[in-house]
Amino acid sequence: MARLTLVYFAWVREAIGRDEEQVERPAEDVTIRDFIATLADQGGAYADAFxxxxxxxxxxxxxxxxxxxPIGEAKELAIFPPVTGG
Known part of the structure; x- marks a missing residue:
C-alpha cells in the first residue's frame, strides 16, 4: 500500500492539531481539491480546517x-493558507 505524507502549515496545522500524518495515497487521478474534500468529510477538526x-x-x-x-504518485502533499510576502 502506497503512503502519502500530509504536511500542514499555519492555521491548518493549528486547526487539525498536528504537523503531519501518513495516509493511504488515493488513486493517481484524484485531484488535490477532491482529496481535501474527502479529508473534510471526516468531520471534526478536518471539517473545520478544510x-x-x-x-x-x-x-x-x-x-x-x-x-x-491530480495527486499522481506524489509522496508528500503540503496544505497551507496563501503565502504572503512582506
Whole structure:
C-alpha cells in the first residue's frame, strides 16, 4: 500500500492539531481539491480546517501545485493558507 505524507502549515496545522500524518495515497487521478474534500468529510477538526478549499494552497513533493491537479504518485502533499510576502 502506497503512503502519502500530509504536511500542514499555519492555521491548518493549528486547526487539525498536528504537523503531519501518513495516509493511504488515493488513486493517481484524484485531484488535490477532491482529496481535501474527502479529508473534510471526516468531520471534526478536518471539517473545520478544510471547509473552504478556496482559502488553501498546496504543494506536491515541495512544488506549488494548483488544487485541481491530480495527486499522481506524489509522496508528500503540503496544505497551507496563501503565502504572503512582506
Amino acid at each position: 471547509a473552504r478549499s478556496d482559502r488553501l494552497r498546496a504543494a506536491l513533493d515541495q512544488r506549488f501545485t494548483p488544487l485541481d491537479s
